[in-house]
Amino acid sequence: MREKIVAGNWKMNTSIREGKQLVLDIIDRIGKLPSGVTLIVAPPFTHLCPVARLIGDRKTPGLAAQNCADKESGAFTGEVSASMLASVPCGYVILGHSERRAYYGETNEILLEKIKLVLASGLRPVFCVGEILEERESNMHFQVVSSQLREVLCQLEPAGFAQVIVAYEPVWAIGTGKTATSEQAQEMHAFIRSFLAETFGEQAESTPILYGGSCKPSNAADIFSQPDVDGGLIGGASLKADDFLAIAGSFA
Numbered sequence: 001m002r003e004k005i006v007a008g009n010w011k012m013n014t015s016i017r018e019g020k021q022l023v024l025d026i027i028d029r030i031g032k033l034p035s036g037v038t039l040i041v042a043p044p045f046t047h048l049c050p051v052a053r054l055i056g057d058r059k060t061p062g063l064a065a066q067n068c069a070d071k072e073s074g075a076f077t078g079e080v081s082a083s084m085l086a087s088v089p090c091g092y093v094i095l096g097h098s099e100r101r102a103y104y105g106e107t108n109e110i111l112l113e114k115i116k117l118v119l120a121s122g123l124r125p126v127f128c129v130g131e132i133l134e135e136r137e138s139n140m141h142f143q144v145v146s147s148q149l150r151e152v153l154c155q156l157e158p159a160g161f162a163q164v165i166v167a168y169e170p171v172w173a174i175g176t177g178k179t180a181t182s183e184q185a186q187e188m189h190a191f192i193r194s195f196l197a198e199t200f201g202e203q204a205e206s207t208p209i210l211y212g213g214s215c216k217p218s219n220a221a222d223i224f225s226q227p228d229v230d231g232g233l234i235g236g237a238s239l240k241a242d243d244f245l246a247i248a249g250s251f252a
């Protein structure tokens with residue numbers, strides 16, 4: 001049985017007060033979740049410590065950062081290191097989100113440095129891959145995703161890879177209201193798993209692969225019903241506790 005995970009990427013939204021309320025609402029209603037589902041929240045950096053205090057000793061929701069530095073420590077003004085995140089404590093770090101790749105020039109090379117530091121700090125990376133619309137329309141999507149996997153995840157040692165969570169986020173579906181069909185999601189998720197199996201063999205069978213891109217309560221059950229879809233990385237809908245928990249309650 002693979003882990004089922006629903007992670008909320010808050011992006012650059014909420015004040016600290018709003019973020020704390022959102023987490024309190026999630027904690028309040030968490031009892032109704034299907035067993036075996038891990039919930040993760042990924043607030044902005046400024047919110048991590050106050051949110052960690054609210055979560056306390058609870059196992060769920062887990063806490064993720066949305067990014068980290070590609071350097072260990074030192075004179076890198078404005079950056080936040082993986083070991084600082086571990087000291088919050090955070091359990092996870094989202095890496096390679098398409099917004100970071102597109103707006104902040106994050107390359108696979110930089111992401112490989114980041115993922116190694118995240119693993120060295122004992123955190124689990126949520127590594128994002130996905131194609132833009134033009135790449136899908138020109139039938140390049142498998143090629144794009146395979147280079148994102150090859151240049152980063154396939155460079156890891158098996159012990160590091162065992163900690164990885166993959167998120168497939170077709171860029172054309174992010175924040176657009178357009179969702180990949182469940183068939184498109186399954187096709188890509190199965191491709192990702194078999195591509196990873198070429199390097200890591202059977203280990204790829206246990207890798208959670210999440211879908212992201214306009215996932216909401218009305219479409220989550222359909223997408224999550226696919227055999228290679230192990231949950232979701234949720235943007236907009238993770239900002240409302242009811243929607244986020246309804247999505248997490250969508251596993252059959």
Ligand code: 13P
Nearest residue numbers: 009174175213214235236
């Ligand atoms: P939306 O759910 O808002 O489309 O965002 C998806 C996403 O980018 C999650 O990381």
